[in-house]
Amino acid sequence: MNKWYVENGEQGDIVISTRVRLARNLEDYPFPCRLTVKGKEAVCEEIKNVILENDTWGFSYAKMKDFTRAQAVSLAERHLISPEFASDRAGRALMLTDDEAVSIMLCEEDHIRLQVMMAGLALKEAYTVADKIDNIIGSKLNYAYDNRIGYLTQCPTNLGTAMRASVMLHLPALTRCGQIGKLASTVSKLGLTIRGAYGEGSSPRGDIYQLSNQITLGISEESALNNLQSITLQLVAQERAAAERLIENPVEEDKIFRAKGILENARVLSGDEFMELASLLRMGISCKAVDYDITRLNELVVRVQPATINAAEEKELTASQRDILRAKWVREALTV
Amino acid sequence: MNKWYVENGEQGDIVISTRVRLARNLEDYPFPCRLTVKGKEAVCEEIKNVILENDTWGFSYAKMKDFTRAQAVSLAERHLISPEFASDRAGRALMLTDDEAVSIMLCEEDHIRLQVMMAGLALKEAYTVADKIDNIIGSKLNYAYDNRIGYLTQCPTNLGTAMRASVMLHLPALTRCGQIGKLASTVSKLGLTIRGAYGEGSSPRGDIYQLSNQITLGISEESALNNLQSITLQLVAQERAAAERLIENPVEEDKIFRAKGILENARVLSGDEFMELASLLRMGISCKAVDYDITRLNELVVRVQPATINAAEEKELTASQRDILRAKWVREALTV
Numbered sequence: 001m002n003k004w005y006v007e008n009g010e011q012g013d014i015v016i017s018t019r020v021r022l023a024r025n026l027e028d029y030p031f032p033c034r035l036t037v038k039g040k041e042a043v044c045e046e047i048k049n050v051i052l053e054n055d056t057w058g059f060s061y062a063k064m065k066d067f068t069r070a071q072a073v074s075l076a077e078r079h080l081i082s083p084e085f086a087s088d089r090a091g092r093a094l095m096l097t098d099d100e101a102v103s104i105m106l107c108e109e110d111h112i113r114l115q116v117m118m119a120g121l122a123l124k125e126a127y128t129v130a131d132k133i134d135n136i137i138g139s140k141l142n143y144a145y146d147n148r149i150g151y152l153t154q155c156p157t158n159l160g161t162a163m164r165a166s167v168m169l170h171l172p173a174l175t176r177c178g179q180i181g182k183l184a185s186t187v188s189k190l191g192l193t194i195r196g197a198y199g200e201g202s203s204p205r206g207d208i209y210q211l212s213n214q215i216t217l218g219i220s221e222e223s224a225l226n227n228l229q230s231i232t233l234q235l236v237a238q239e240r241a242a243a244e245r246l247i248e249n250p251v252e253e254d255k256i257f258r259a260k261g262i263l264e265n266a267r268v269l270s271g272d273e274f275m276e277l278a279s280l281l282r283m284g285i286s287c288k289a290v291d292y293d294i295t296r297l298n299e300l301v302v303r304v305q306p307a308t309i310n311a312a313e314e315k316e317l318t319a320s321q322r323d324i325l326r327a328k329w330v331r332e333a334l335t336v
Numbered sequence: 337m338n339k340w341y342v343e344n345g346e347q348g349d350i351v352i353s354t355r356v357r358l359a360r361n362l363e364d365y366p367f368p369c370r371l372t373v374k375g376k377e378a379v380c381e382e383i384k385n386v387i388l389e390n391d392t393w394g395f396s397y398a399k400m401k402d403f404t405r406a407q408a409v410s411l412a413e414r415h416l417i418s419p420e421f422a423s424d425r426a427g428r429a430l431m432l433t434d435d436e437a438v439s440i441m442l443c444e445e446d447h448i449r450l451q452v453m454m455a456g457l458a459l460k461e462a463y464t465v466a467d468k469i470d471n472i473i474g475s476k477l478n479y480a481y482d483n484r485i486g487y488l489t490q491c492p493t494n495l496g497t498a499m500r501a502s503v504m505l506h507l508p509a510l511t512r513c514g515q516i517g518k519l520a521s522t523v524s525k526l527g528l529t530i531r532g533a534y535g536e537g538s539s540p541r542g543d544i545y546q547l548s549n550q551i552t553l554g555i556s557e558e559s560a561l562n563n564l565q566s567i568t569l570q571l572v573a574q575e576r577a578a579a580e581r582l583i584e585n586p587v588e589e590d591k592i593f594r595a596k597g598i599l600e601n602a603r604v605l606s607g608d609e610f611m612e613l614a615s616l617l618r619m620g621i622s623c624k625a626v627d628y629d630i631t632r633l634n635e636l637v638v639r640v641q642p643a644t645i646n647a648a649e650e651k652e653l654t655a656s657q658r659d660i661l662r663a664k665w666v667r668e669a670l671t672v
Contacts, residue, residue, distance in 0.1 A: 251604055253603045260597075261597030262594050262598065263597075265593040266590055268587055327590070
């Protein structure tokens, strides 16, 4: 089955992916931080049974302790679990669909962290799936819920809808024009936050940002999603305009094509350089300067992460060995 | 008619070209530096008539003052005339064959500077052609010749055979291994000199060197050519061995393929960067890592020189305009 990230979604050249995450807790148990390993295992078991009995999505279930460290880090690299969930695996479990679009972390910070990922801009579609699974669990188990506040979560910033919706945006032109700082302060007034998806700073790795809702209390899921949707579309329009201006400059056009040339030919390629060059290539595809299937690039970004390479090769490679393998895979994918 | 540099000669991946140059003066005239413009024109006229009456090579004749500055500089870029000959054009003339293999500067430092260029290692072949033309002129006009010394030339370093033979060598691996300094001192003991063909220094532009004979007095042409031939073959063998060792290192192999990728894709390319990348590509071709027709690279090296671009476009382009045009021509030539 194709993974979710091989699809090309709406606005897929700029909106890499959409994620909707719901946090839930069971009324009958303390929060995971107050549970023993045995207690966590009981929670995992209870939720697993409900989901597998009503499963139309094809979930698999695995205890986190059954994964090797490389496999766990690879899951984190693919954003299927949090890095924290990968590092402390005792008593925890993961449910995952074949296409990796839906993942449920059991006994992370909350009992249930249900997330749905889709390619491109697909906030309503992702929420619909999350909502259905949530309803199934909620109809069989008692959620910790307060009529005045909403869903109860360990961290107070999630209280209320306990929903975090986000989009991964590729904003190379706005980054180059130095406009991200201004954007960040504008979106924060609108209840959203934007930050580097891979590392912080003014120019994050691959020029990829995560835009997400901040407010969960006193707002409906629908309002939060509509707000995020409309601001995303505005940012996409701004990025498109900035990229079109940028690429008229032969020096910027040159950078895009050199990136393509290096990706297609390099024999040694570090992860950081790959992300930088892939960002330029993606901008070139978005501006129609380069003719290339963007979904192949999406797949590459996932495949060439360090632990994901190790997991695929089933051994602990050195960084230099990975750099050679990464270059090979990139070359093969781009020059088919 | 194809230019001489489009051929691929013997050892053509490393020996770019061979040049044999003879200096001659007419007994009946002072050296050019002691001639008026009218006197120089008389010398040019006399030699021209002899050559055109016995021409089996297809010479054209042109007064240097009839060339624009860009055309004259382009001739120098193609090594058909000396830069000094291009800058002071009064009273001087040039004879040139269609394939640009034979050029005769009239009233440069000496009355006659006859040079034959051939692709690859072709010392005997080039000398044979030069010798034939020399015999024709010598049978009709009196050369300044001394039985004890040989041919008389303005500069005492040319006295005797007045022959300078040289090969252009591409030595990227020996350069990278830091062996050129040692080589230079070795060949100087053998009566030869090696220096950067484009600019001096330990790592000249494009890693291209000129190896030439130093001694013209008390030695026959044949001995000088044999000596140069045998040392050239030794250097070629050393370069091949060094390149094979070098390319086993993935980091060095990577440099070669990145150079290829940038040359095939860049939209802006300076002359210096082109020479650097072309050198890496040539090494890759020589090691059979890259499959590419080396003669197309030879042609490019000539075509994308600044004045040669201006001459082809028939206008004075800015450096930025040339960088864009150079990138385009390189791209087109490499991705046919």
